[in-house]
Amino acid sequence: MVPMDMAFAKFPFLSAILLSCVAGLLVILFIPEERKGLIKGISAIFSGIALVLSVIIFFAYDKSLGGLQFVEKLPWVASPCISYFNGAGGFNLPLILLTGIVHFTGVLTMWELETRVKEYFALYFLLVTGVFGFFMSLDLFFTFFWYDVSLLPMYPLIAIWGTTQKEYASMKLFLYLLAGSALVLPAIIYLFAKSGLNTFDLVALMEPGTFTPFQQKFAFIFLYLGFGILAGIWPFHTWSPTGHVAAPTSVSMLHAGVLMKLGAFGILRVAISLCPEGWQYWSGLMAVLATIGIVYGVLVGLTQKDLKYVIGYSSVSHMGIVGLGLSTVTAEGLNGAIFQMFAHGIMTALLFSSVGYIYERTHTKMIPELGGLSRVMPVASGYFILGALAGIGIPGFANFWAELAVFISAIEVYPIGGIFAICALVLSALFMLRVVQQTFYGPKNASIKHHLPDISFGQGLPRMMLAGVLLLFGFFPSLMFEVIQTFTIPFMEGLPR
């Protein structure tokens, strides 16, 4: 592998992002419970700071230089060597940007929350801290540390503010994800112990020749399955639709939009980077599971009556596309997978935030009870339809490019699986359009009141941002691809053949 260039940060942007979340959390803890407006205002300000910083680093990243930039390194524990080590590169910049966007829009989406506001935003900030930390960390210890920090608040967030079957769903999600981390931790410690370097530094451990082929194959399967649970890989996806359905809107957004990417990113960052030979060895299995996931998600989604379940299963299917991209062992596949993580994150966030609005007004998210909604709420319906079109992969949205990149390389490497996946995509168009037709067009359901308020400009702001981002990267995909390629191309060239 080509050693990664490292450019240390002049200003600690990455730590500043983390700090903005921690500071937000602490400030919220010291505001009295009754000052709900103030809490929301503070949350918006701090999440806004995080967003601005993540946009800055995304565009300030020097693509001609490549490698790791904005690097910060502080020794944390002397022996075993653990360091607070952050850096940004083509592999994580899209995801940091994604987190920034979903974080900010998530806060705005929950503007109307009235119950236990303080606790909600405190836990929400803790969750986001973990997510940011995970994406930027380059130390194995901290990678796992942040991974678990981001899982911890999920349980109370869903159990307290959730809806359908919330207690069941939150416990299931919590235990599934922690079972995932129970697979990941032994593998991480195993790699640490076998390396003999006495360090958790990911970059140092990535040196070729650190691990024998057997060690790579052995650790890879644990890491893949462990992170795969969070990535919603079939057959470990069952927590995800129930969890998404039960969660409150912004948690669904963050969860489907960002948290599932944590799993896929973990596979990329830890499993694939440290065990490239294990990756090549197990890629067939990855492809099979991913393809089944794509097809299965679509088929089950076809029969759902609950709008949120529809999105939940489409997530399973779309995360399957990420998995398929990762399984191709090609630079194009990786490009597509990373881009898909970003695009799918924004798209699901848009869908969930639209459904959240519809549910708040109509108090139902069952498709048969809706119908003709576009007559009552044209704007809210518009956002959902935009998201659905993006999900189908219509050109002009970011998802199109991501899926295209994945499918091109998948067809080359796995012709049969690729064809299955593409057929599933056509089916998914059918199923999304069916949902759109039944929910928003056709005769108006009698039970829907006529004077339901539509999304106002202020409430529409977060949805506008999400839709805007989808279109921006849809029309200018090179903005994203050029960043991602600074990682994927040197990485693939460095792999032993």
Next chain:
Amino acid sequence: MKWVLFIPELWVLLMSAFFFGMSMAARPNPRRDYFIALFFAAAGVIVTLIAVRMEGTLFFDVYRVDLFSQVFKVMLAMGLFLIISLCSELNGIPDFRHHEFYLLLSICTFAMMVMVSSVELLTLYIALELSSYSLYILVALRKDHGTPMEAGIKYFLVGAVTSAVMLFGIASLYGAAHTTSLTDLVKVYPGVVDQPLAFIGLLFTLCGFFFKLALFPFHVWAPGVYQGAANQVTAYIATATKVAAVALLMRIVTLGQSSIPLVHILVVLSIASMTLGNLVAVMQRDMKRLLAYSAIAHAGYVLIGILSMSPEGYAGAIYYAVAYLIMNFTCFLVVIKVADDGRDLQIDQLAGLHRRSPLLAMALMLGVFSLGGIPPTIGFTGKFLVLVAAMQKGYFYLVFIAMINVVISLYYYALVVKAAYLLEPEKELPAIILSPAVRLLTVAMVILIVAGGLFPGPLYAIARAAARLLV
């Protein structure tokens, strides 16, 4: 001037002597007694902290003072202070017994301090018995609630049997190695390790501390005693005595450094203990019983560090002991404050805690998640260090089984959090008013839990320095 080395113990002994006098002479006055005890305990912490860098031997070399023993003495003094700070409303103990309560508590602490320093098996045994007997009485002292007599007798019977086993073990060790001094045993033992007598001797000697730690198969007393004893006494048993047991296990296990069968037995005990503890804990409805089973599970985790028999493993176990003291105390703090009349606390009775006292609810959540080993808490770091040590010895399966156990345990820990944050009480309960001192204590505990998870560096460095003295 060698007596300076003995000052921490002397101070605690002075405290018990003082309360011994009080118990005979003075009328009980809970408020006054509480402040006197608090003063003694707080000064005890300061004295042990001052003495932390002392080194030397006492009493014809049966008593060694070094960083290892002093670190544990600080933990024990800390434990005593923390428990006494929760005794402002000592409703579980009859008023006229308060002097005896403080007397026994300090005697027990004294005995355990002697225990962590002694390097001679007979001294060790006597100190162990002294601490055990104080506890048998303390358990039975409770009034009004539960079944203290049953718990006390159960504790006594199991304790008496294990101490007989242990004595048998010490005798066998002596038979094989012709010495009871640990300093000599370390040199002689590797030569006789293959003799069945020596092996049995070592294993049986360890049993005395397995009992203290509530490790399978010596765990049977734990649920009954935890539930039957007064809340403060349970808190003491659950924190301070475990710390001492961990110290002594490490000290004695170093003898068997070269014995592979011993490692195998410890591995089996560790797996059995954590699996049994976690599986049974899932069914519990009583908070203290739940914590008892979780203690059985934790005995298994901490044993992972000890059985690694490497400096890293011992350091991890020391770190784990500190973590365990802090997080378990935090949970008991919540139990004691919520059940302020001294009753047993059911998990359901935590309902609505987030409104009655947001601070306690947060402390409880951090405490149980720390027990569960989720970052950013001290419990996570402790578990991580222990598992790293085991993996460096190549015990992949052990680490894996431990992690599966962690997932099981998180189910019941999450149920506790759910009770505190999600369930609503049947009838509206009044808010829990905490005094400023308790508030401060709770906040300090919360900070310690998080700081131990975020900045393990300094504490781990001390643990390593202490562990290096063992091997």
